[in-house]
Amino acid sequence: MIRISILWAAVLVCSLSHVVAQTDYYFPAAGKMNPAIPTPEQFFGYAIGTQHTRHDRLVEYFKTLDQLSDRMKLQVIGETYEHRQQIAAIFTSVANHSTLEDIRKKHIAAETTGDTKNIPLIIHLGYNVHGNEPSSSESAILTAYYLVASENPETLIWLNDMVILMDPNINPDGRDRHSHWANMHKAEPAVADPQDREHNEIWPGGRFNHYWFDLNRDWFPAVHPESVNRIRFFHYWRPYVQTDHHEQGTNATFYFDPGKYSSNNPVVPPYLYDSIYPKFGETFAKAADKMGSLYYTKEAYDKLYPGYGSSYINFYGGAGFLFEQASSRGHVQETSTIPLTFAFTIRNHATASIATIRASLKEKKMLMDMRRIFFQQAIDQAKKSVIKGYIFNDANDKTRTKAFLDLLLLHNLDVYPLAQTTTVNGKKFEGGSSYWVPTEQTNYIMVKTIFEKDITYTDSTFYDASTWSLIHAYGLPFAEMKTSVPLGEKLSTVKMPVIAAVTPSDYAYVFELTDYNAHKAIYHLQTGGAIVQTAFNPYSIVINGKTKKFGYGSISIPVQQQNLSADSLYRLVRNVSSSVQIPIYSVSTGYSVEGIDLGSSQIKTVKRPEVAMIIGTGVAATEAGEIWHLLDQRLQMPISKLDILTLGRASLSKYNTLVMVSGMYALLDKNITEKIRTWVQNGGTLITLKTGSEWAIKQGFTKERLLVDSSKSAGNRFNYDEAQDREGAKGLGGSIFKVDLDTTHPIGFGFSDRKVSVYRNGLTILLPSQNAYSTVAKYTENPLVGGYLHPTSAKKIKNSAAILVGAEGAGKVIMFSDDPNFRGTWFGTNKLFLNALFFGGLMNVPGRGEE
Numbered sequence: 063m064i065r066i067s068i069l070w071a072a073v074l075v076c077s078l079s080h081v082v083a084q085t086d087y088y089f090p091a092a093g094k095m096n097p098a099i100p101t102p103e104q105f106f107g108y109a110i111g112t113q114h115t116r117h118d119r120l121v122e123y124f125k126t127l128d129q130l131s132d133r134m135k136l137q138v139i140g141e142t143y144e145h146r147q148q149i150a151a152i153f154t155s156v157a158n159h160s161t162l163e164d165i166r167k168k169h170i171a172a173e174t175t176g177d178t179k180n181i182p183l184i185i186h187l188g189y190n191v192h193g194n195e196p197s198s199s200e201s202a203i204l205t206a207y208y209l210v211a212s213e214n215p216e217t218l219i220w221l222n223d224m225v226i227l228m229d230p231n232i233n234p235d236g237r238d239r240h241s242h243w244a245n246m247h248k249a250e251p252a253v254a255d256p257q258d259r260e261h262n263e264i265w266p267g268g269r270f271n272h273y274w275f276d277l278n279r280d281w282f283p284a285v286h287p288e289s290v291n292r293i294r295f296f297h298y299w300r301p302y303v304q305t306d307h308h309e310q311g312t313n314a315t316f317y318f319d320p321g322k323y324s325s326n327n328p329v330v331p332p333y334l335y336d337s338i339y340p341k342f343g344e345t346f347a348k349a350a351d352k353m354g355s356l357y358y359t360k361e362a363y364d365k366l367y368p369g370y371g372s373s374y375i376n377f378y379g380g381a382g383f384l385f386e387q388a389s390s391r392g393h394v395q396e397t398s399t400i401p402l403t404f405a406f407t408i409r410n411h412a413t414a415s416i417a418t419i420r421a422s423l424k425e426k427k428m429l430m431d432m433r434r435i436f437f438q439q440a441i442d443q444a445k446k447s448v449i450k451g452y453i454f455n456d457a458n459d460k461t462r463t464k465a466f467l468d469l470l471l472l473h474n475l476d477v478y479p480l481a482q483t484t485t486v487n488g489k490k491f492e493g494g495s496s497y498w499v500p501t502e503q504t505n506y507i508m509v510k511t512i513f514e515k516d517i518t519y520t521d522s523t524f525y526d527a528s529t530w531s532l533i534h535a536y537g538l539p540f541a542e543m544k545t546s547v548p549l550g551e552k553l554s555t556v557k558m559p560v561i562a563a564v565t566p567s568d569y570a571y572v573f574e575l576t577d578y579n580a581h582k583a584i585y586h587l588q589t590g591g592a593i594v595q596t597a598f599n600p601y602s603i604v605i606n607g608k609t610k611k612f613g614y615g616s617i618s619i620p621v622q623q624q625n626l627s628a629d630s631l632y633r634l635v636r637n638v639s640s641s642v643q644i645p646i647y648s649v650s651t652g653y654s655v656e657g658i659d660l661g662s663s664q665i666k667t668v669k670r671p672e673v674a675m676i677i678g679t680g681v682a683a684t685e686a687g688e689i690w691h692l693l694d695q696r697l698q699m700p701i702s703k704l705d706i707l708t709l710g711r712a713s714l715s716k717y718n719t720l721v722m723v724s725g726m727y728a729l730l731d732k733n734i735t736e737k738i739r740t741w742v743q744n745g746g747t748l749i750t751l752k753t754g755s756e757w758a759i760k761q762g763f764t765k766e767r768l769l770v771d772s773s774k775s776a777g778n779r780f781n782y783d784e785a786q787d788r789e790g791a792k793g794l795g796g797s798i799f800k801v802d803l804d805t806t807h808p809i810g811f812g813f814s815d816r817k818v819s820v821y822r823n824g825l826t827i828l829l830p831s832q833n834a835y836s837t838v839a840k841y842t843e844n845p846l847v848g849g850y851l852h853p854t855s856a857k858k859i860k861n862s863a864a865i866l867v868g869a870e871g872a873g874k875v876i877m878f879s880d881d882p883n884f885r886g887t888w889f890g891t892n893k894l895f896l897n898a899l900f901f902g903g904l905m906n907v908p909g910r911g912e913e
């Protein structure tokens with residue numbers, strides 16, 4: 063329905079000259095545009111490219127288009143942490159809109175039937191996943207206007223033959239952060255000097271979402287609501303094409319696919335890389351040539367990792383496209399040639415958007431063939447696969463098992479409860495509570511991607527990770543099966559098993575530390591006023607007439623030694639148990655059947671963690687963000703974020719634990735360093751990750767040592783143009799390793815297996831301690847589990863320390879060589895970090911005399 067208000071009519075008359083100018087610049091061959099549709103300039107009151115459009119204004123514009131036009135429907139698919147709406151627009155003809163659900167169903171069915179006749183082609187355009195790459199969303203606004211207003215016969219054909227989905231802003235929180243920055247520093251006339259503040263955002267910048275995560279890595283781990291909502295939308299529609307619009311360095315040009323051939327993903331049929339990308343590339347090149355815009359292809363950017371917006375779809379038989387535009391990062395900026403304007407960067411993305419639509423329809427047959435070939439090959443591969451499926455479960459950690467199941471269902475995999483108890487290689491999987499993922503299923507390629515750890519690469523330079531097996535990230539006991547098991551009813555939702563309500567006790571309550579939520583339980587018991595204790599040795603105790611074993615780190619809550627009444631304590635324990643979904647047992651005696659009693663000196667009172675983390679300039683935002691997110695979202699526990707610039711004024715005595723993730727820490731001068739040292743000496747626990755650990759060692763906070771790199775050999779001579787590949791291969795983009803963990807150490811509490819998978823994407827090499835008790839986790843002799851590893855790195859990593867614990871005065875320094883919270887998805891190693899946080903202050907460092 064077309065409703066044109068008096069206001070719009072007035073605006074239209076006033077700014078008609080600008081309409082022509084703007085449309086001419088961005089869409090010179092547009093032809094007639096419907097005057098009833100306000101141009102972005104009429105709506106916003108400024109020309110696109112002269113200002114950064116706030117997300118709420120963008121949403122308003124899309125809502126207005128929805129009201130004024132029957133070509134577009136708008137959906138709100140969710141909201142971000144900062145309560146910004148996530149929107150998705152659907153563009154198609156009025157006729158198609160009236161039968162849209164029918165079209166969608168036929169399109170989904172065609173995936174397996176191959177009957178694609180008379181079904182409009184469904185594609186998806188996505189923008190601005192990195193918030194400070196703003197030209198993309200501005201181009202989404204223009205593309206939306208074009209699709210709604212254009213009377214061009216070509217546009218009408220598109221709307222007739224296609225359903226075009228659009229997410230104009232994938233990362234609203236990050237985008238607004240950057241937009242405010244650019245707008246608040248905008249000068250008139252604009253300042254192109256790259257040194258001007260407008261072009262230099264302060265930490266953490268707008269790239270990331272609220273918790274400083276890179277959402278363009280999150281399509282696979284799906285940690286954040288922004289990702290979960292758009293992955294649901296993706297599977298609801300299963301488009302054939304998905305675009306992802308970005309910005310790169312100011313002195314670059316424009317990049318589009320085909321990308322670097324040698325880093326294609328080997329599990330995806332080569333048809334995509336050999337046929338589709340080059341064909342689309344021709345159309346993109348034609349559009350860019352016409353504008354005289356410089357560009358490059360084939361040299362860079364991999365599509366290996368399934369968590370990018372331009373690769374996720376490749377794992378479901380579609381084609382993902384990456385566009386990278388040189389950034390004006392601000393309204394105009396000097397380059398090595400002429401100044402780059404914001405408008406120019408927007409025009410390239412808008413042109414690429416239109417070119418994508420054009421190419422998609424032109425190559426419709428190819429896209430449909432691709433999907434058919436993809437699923438056919440997947441079925442063939444699955445039938446030939448020696449592995450018939452995967453069984454997994456952690457009977458002692460229902461929370462972690464459920465989180466993994468939720469992820470499998472989000473990625474549209476078929477999962478079945480395991481009917482019969484099955485033992486594989488000595489590992490027992492209980493029927494009823496274990497799960498089975500058969501390889502023979504439609505989305506076999508994704509099954510392979512989630513469970514397999516080895517991929518054969520043709521290249522060894524990685525833009526990002528070289529392995530991403532989620533079963534290892536979740537650290538769940540699993541087995542590959544060479545025979546099938548009978549299928550029961552397919553899992554549709556995951557419910558937590560009902561746990562028995564806690565019964566009142568006059569003596570004590572106990573629970574195990576094995577569940578992912580155990581630390582959350584401790585924290586909430588503590589904030590509720592309870593005194594909570596942890597066992598440094600195991601014990602067995604009789605509960606309801608049955609002996610039950612409690613391992614290292616198990617938690618006990620005595621009833622009498624409390625400031626709370628027995629009644630209040632009972633209510634607290636019962637509430638915490640039901641909210642964290644962990645069974646808490648009441649015991650009537652402290653006398654153990656085996657091991658220590660509940661009054662042993664080996665049972666120690668846990669201090670409530672009062673945690674601060676140093677953040678700001680020079681600190682790795684994503685590592686810091688992972689910790690903030692872990693404590694906020696999963697434990698509902700506060701952490702004070704201390705800015706490095708104001709650390710000199712901060713009082714550290716308020717905290718018993720301080721976290722330092724990777725960072726350069728050049729801003730920590732001698733005074734602040736001494737302040738931290740004194741705080742540790744007075745009993746503080748300093749937890750450091752990766753280069754944060756290097757900083758602590760270099761400052762002499764402990765006697766532990768780093769490996770001095772002696773691998774640089776003199777005298778070699780190579781060709782200059784080989785340098786990038788040769789040197790790049792030596793880096794560690796990200797691989798999975800096995801470490802041996804001391805599960806009797808407080809940092810290893812709650813782990814049942816000494817062999818733990820860890821993720822490494824850096825080269826902080828800690829030497830094993832000279833103190834026999836201080837190397838809590840150590841890389842094994844052959845530690846690589848999956849991913850790429852250069853021989854020079856392999857030599858350094860094997861037998862090195864993964865976690866060291868040192869003492870400094872009355873305090874501790876706990877050093878990790880890696881990031882146990884990587885991308886919010888390493889559920890398997892989060893516990894190592896949480897143990898450091900909760901138990902760091904409790905442990906001794908025995909044998910200090912030997913240091």
Ligand SMILES: [Zn+2]
Binds near residue numbers: 195278
């Ligand atoms: Zn980007």
